Amino acid sequence: MATLIKQELTATWSGVRLIRLNEQVGTLLNEIDHVPNVLSACVCDNRGKLLGALVNGAWDAGEFNLAGVAIAQCFAAFQSKTECRDLEFRFEKKWLYARELGNAFVVVFYPPEMNLALLRMTLNVAAATFAADPELQKHLTQVAASKRDTLAHTFLDILGAQLVEQGNLLK
Amino acid sequence: MGSISNLSQVIFKMSSGDLASEINLKPEAWRILTQVNGGRTLAEIAKNVGMDEATAVNLADTLFKAHILEVAPGSVQPASESVDAKFFNNITRELAKAMGPLASVIVEDEIAALGEALENFPRDRLADLVERVSESIKDNTKRLNFQRLMLEAIRKL
Numbered sequence: 670m671a672t673l674i675k676q677e678l679t680a681t682w683s684g685v686r687l688i689r690l691n692e693q694v695g696t697l698l699n700e701i702d703h704v705p706n707v708l709s710a711c712v713c714d715n716r717g718k719l720l721g722a723l724v725n726g727a728w729d730a731g732e733f734n735l736a737g738v739a740i741a742q743c744f745a746a747f748q749s750k751t752e753c754r755d756l757e758f759r760f761e762k763k764w765l766y767a768r769e770l771g772n773a774f775v776v777v778f779y780p781p782e783m784n785l786a787l788l789r790m791t792l793n794v795a796a797a798t799f800a801a802d803p804e805l806q807k808h809l810t811q812v813a814a815s816k817r818d819t820l821a822h823t824f825l826d827i828l829g830a831q832l833v834e835q836g837n838l839l840k
Numbered sequence: 841m842g843s844i845s846n847l848s849q850v851i852f853k854m855s856s857g858d859l860a861s862e863i864n865l866k867p868e869a870w871r872i873l874t875q876v877n878g879g880r881t882l883a884e885i886a887k888n889v890g891m892d893e894a895t896a897v898n899l900a901d902t903l904f905k906a907h908i909l910e911v912a913p914g915s916v917q918p919a920s921e922s923v924d925a926k927f928f929n930n931i932t933r934e935l936a937k938a939m940g941p942l943a944s945v946i947v948e949d950e951i952a953a954l955g956e957a958l959e960n961f962p963r964d965r966l967a968d969l970v971e972r973v974s975e976s977i978k979d980n981t982k983r984l985n986f987q988r989l990m991l992e993a994i995r996k997l
Contacts, residue, residue, distance in 0.1 A: 703995060762857065782907070787967035787994070790974075794988045 671702050671709070674722040674730075686808045693799045694721035697770075700795035701777055704788050708763065710777040712770070713737035715813035716824075720773065738819055740767045740776055742829075745816040749838045755789075768792045771800040772809035774816075847897045847904075848886070851915035853878035855907050863906055869899050878912040920962040923997065927966075928958055934989050935973055938982040946976050966994050 675691045676682050682690055694712045701710045702723055711722040717737030719730055740756065744767070747753035756767040759781075766788060767776045775796065777788060799805070818824075820833050833839060854876060865873070868891065875885040886896035903909045904918070911917060928947060935943035950972045951958055954965060961969070970990040977983040 780907070784964060784967055786965075786971045787991075790967055790971055790987050790991055793984060794991055797984055 671707070671723045671725050672728075673698055673702075674724060674728070676720050681812050689802070689805050690720060690808070693802055693805055697775060697795045697799050698723040700791055701775070701788075704777075704784070704791050706779050706783045707788075708778045708780065710775060711737065712773055712775045713741065714773050714809055715741060715816045716819055717741035718813065736765075736776060738824060740765075740774065741816045741819040742824065743767075744769065744774060745818075745820050746833070746836070746838050748816065749820075749836075749840075766792075768796055769800070770796050771806045772813070773799070775799075846916060846919045847900055848883040848893050849881050849916050850900075850918050851879065851881050851912040852876050852900065852904070852909040853912040855910045857907065863908070866899075868895065869903060872896060872899050872903065873908070876909060881915075920964065922960040923963050923966060925958060927993065927997070928961075930993055931970065931973065931990065934986055935977070938977045938979070938986045942976075943973075946973050963997060966990075966997075970994070 673695055675695065676687060678687060697712060698710055698721060701707055707723070709722065709724045709728065711733045712720045713733070714720055717734065717740060719733045719737055722728065722730075722733055743756055744753060747756070754769045758765050758767075762780055763778055764781060764783065765776055765778045766785070767774055775792065777792075779788070817839065820838055822830050825833065854873070871889045871891065872882075872885060875888050880888070882896055882900050883893055886893045889896075900909060904911075928951075932944045932947050935947060939946075947969075948958070950969055951961060953972070954968060956962065956965060970987065974983050974987055977986055
């Protein structure tokens with residue numbers, strides 16, 4: 670049984686906003702928990718900051734945040750050129766699947782034996798409610814306006830900044 | 841337990857890959873593991889450790905799904921769990937509500953396109969099938985609703 674990690678009270682997330690966020694993130698991650706073989710999952714805002722996670726055993730918010738920023742940057746880069754709702758990455762035996770949620774995104778980590786069709790369908794169903802919640806989407810935009818922000822120099826090393834420039838990703 | 845109907849005749853070996861996460865094993869599972877050598881069938885292992893075959897099959901199924909065991913070269917392959925044909929009536933009925941009377945043709949076509957047959961369609965490919973037939977539903981809301989219903993049905997299997 671995986672553990673659900675919720676967003677804690679912060680200056681940004683408090684009161685009704687926090688309750689709504691935790692409800693929607695909780696519903697989404699609990700649906701993902703039904704898919705066999707899921708190792709962990711997390712929901713991040715447009716800047717890749719962790720909003721909630723589903724973990725098995727020990728976990729490190731820093732690692733999720735690192736992955737979150739990198740995936741937000743990938744979404745931003747692809748979306749500057751084409752429509753992109755899903756990303757799939759494969760690193761040896763740990764693979765991940767990321768799905769747009771409007772002004773957030775969810776990332777699922779899984780082994781190669783995953784039934785991807787079942788995961789995609791679960792995400793279709795579970796993400797629809799999250800992405801269609803206008804109040805939550807408004808709050809998320811206020812917290813982190815756009816994934817494109819992660820392509821700014823402050824988020825990149827020299828090589829990354831050069832690639833963004835060469836690819837005209839911010840034009 | 842359809843997926844493991846022939847598991848007692850399967851020869852297992854220890855997995856050569858790394859485990860994706862930490863696992864806990866029951867003492868009975870350890871008894872099975874100590875006998876796995878890539879040469880004995882599960883039935884032989886059950887006999888060696890004095891365990892009834894059904895228990896050994898259940899334990900081995902868990903170990904296999906957790907990727908602790910893998911099928912040894914030359915062994916019979918574990919049979920895939922198939923879906924009751926009644927389930928396809930459900931898919932066809934819900935698809936017909938969403939996109940009309942061609943639903944049964946589409947379901948049959950997609951089963952064939954997956955290289956499977958309705959009579960012994962593997963359970964682990966159901967999501968593939970639902971995803972494919974969903975493409976024939978043009979309305980986004982209806983498609984999502986169809987997938988929601990099918991997801992619930994798959995979970996209940």
